Amino acid sequence: MSEIIRIIGIGFAGGMLALMLRKHRPEFALFIGLVTSAVILAGTVEWVSGIMTGLRQLIENCGVDTAYFSMIVKVVGTAYISQFAAEILRDSGENAVASKVEAAGKICILALTLPVLASFMELCIGVVNSV
Template identity: 35%
Template sequence: MDIIQIVGLGLLATVLALVLKEQKPMFAFLLTAFTGAIILLFLLGKIGAVIRVLEELAIKSHIDMVFLKTILKIIGIAYIAEYGAQIVRDAGQEAIASKIELSGKILIMVMAIPIIKIIVETVVKLMPA
């Protein structure tokens, strides 16, 4: 029941952050950021297991690993951008959080271009001349 541990840690950190916010807002923010990092570290093993399963499926399906790696990078960009934006929002910087999200979306589009190109080329080849 990993989720119980994660929720417990989150609730404990929330209570501590609320208490600290009155006296030392900077420490409350640091506690929040640190808690997020701990939760992320806790999940790294699970993320690794998912990636290994996806790699095995790609190999069995004879899918080019470049596609899988690109998709995993895109997913990573999305999660990292969201995580960073949430931390910045917690610090009260909505404008910067929006820029982080926009940057993540642009980087995702850049990473997706090779896949989109291959899909379009494949569709064009299938069309009668």
């Protein structure tokens, strides 16, 4: 609980500092936002590591192919990274570029999930043909 309070405090402090600088030195405000975001993300590394370990154990216990775990990690990572980049771009006033980054992230996620979709379709066709 104290960890999330620390992260929220860092976020508020960085946000207020960026807000104060935005009027007079907008380039520094963007830099403060980037640094604050990086510090917050670094603070979540331990949580992400625990989540990864828990998911890996869950998948191994269920007997699911580990390739699916790898794909899930890539999809979630792609979603977070593209959202993070788009939000930074929006903060700097680049809404059009932010939209393109989000679209590219969605296309990448679709490409990552196509093998699973193909396997699912093959399974469905096999079930229908066996009936």
